[in-house]
Amino acid sequence: QVQLVESGGGVVQPGESLRLSCAASGLIFSSYGMHWVRQAPGKGLEWVAFIRYDGSFKYYADSVKGRLTISRDNFNNTLYFQMNNLRPEDTAMYYCAKDVERYYNSGSYDSWGQGTLVTVSS
Amino acid sequence: SSELTQDPAVSVALGQTVRLTCQGDSLRSSYASWYLQKPGQAPVLLMYGKNNRPSGIPDRFSGSSSGNTASLTITGAQAEDEGDYYCNSRDGSVNHVVFGGGTKLTVL
Numbered sequence: 001q002v003q004l005v006e007s008g009g010g011v012v013q014p015g016e017s018l019r020l021s022c023a024a025s026g027l028i029f030s031s032y033g034m035h036w037v038r039q040a041p042g043k044g045l046e047w048v049a050f051i052r053y054d055g056s057f058k059y060y061a062d063s064v065k066g067r068l069t070i071s072r073d074n075f076n077n078t079l080y081f082q083m084n085n086l087r088p089e090d091t092a093m094y095y096c097a098k099d100v101e102r103y104y105n106s107g108s109y110d111s112w113g114q115g116t117l118v119t120v121s122s
Numbered sequence: 123s124s125e126l127t128q129d130p131a132v133s134v135a136l137g138q139t140v141r142l143t144c145q146g147d148s149l150r151s152s153y154a155s156w157y158l159q160k161p162g163q164a165p166v167l168l169m170y171g172k173n174n175r176p177s178g179i180p181d182r183f184s185g186s187s188s189g190n191t192a193s194l195t196i197t198g199a200q201a202e203d204e205g206d207y208y209c210n211s212r213d214g215s216v217n218h219v220v221f222g223g224g225t226k227l228t229v230l
Binding site: 044045047057059061095100104105106109112113 | 217
């Protein structure tokens with residue numbers, strides 16, 4: 001079955017950087033759009049980034065545009081999230097999720113990782 | 123960007139039917155997807171598209187839509203259906219998605 005395993009979270013100070021990874025298995029990774037979705041402690045879900053199956057298009061929520069960058073390595077079946085200039089409001093559990101579609105952000109994510117926690121605090 | 127509105131909390135008696143709703147302008151042009159998140163776990167996709175249910179999701183879950191409102195109906199709620207339910211939809215013409223604030227479902 002599909003397995004998505006995130007890593008790279010941790011505690012950082014405001015302005016610092018982190019790189020999250022999501023290792024995928026049990027699927028043809030290069031065939032699907034992928035996402036990062038986050039959830040602040042005690043809050044709801046927030047979609048933050050999407051990358052097309054081949055990496056040709058990327059879309060970001062306004063809250064992270066210009067600071068966080070999604071990328072993928074289809075050879076190694078891995079999704080990445082480079083997080084720069086982190087702010088306290090970026091504190092959240094970050095989930096990688098697989099779209100049911102390959103070309104566009106359908107909103108339908110049928111596989112999720114267990115999440116990796118990012119805490120931004122001085 | 124658009125917003126999706128969900129009731130913060132709903133309760134249902136064991137075995138009864140409950141309908142959860144999701145309202146927003148984006149639903150006039152895009153289908154909703156529905157997720158269930160249990161404490162400490164990742165969300166699980168329940169329904170998507172016109173009325174698609176991923177494999178492994180019980181058929182007591184069904185979806186519908188009218189105008190700016192999408193609904194998720196649980197026919198014969200079970201104890202394991204307790205949790206937070208989220209809807210989402212594509213946000214108009216951009217490749218963005220917006221989530222509702224979530225509904226906490228309690229099965230009595």
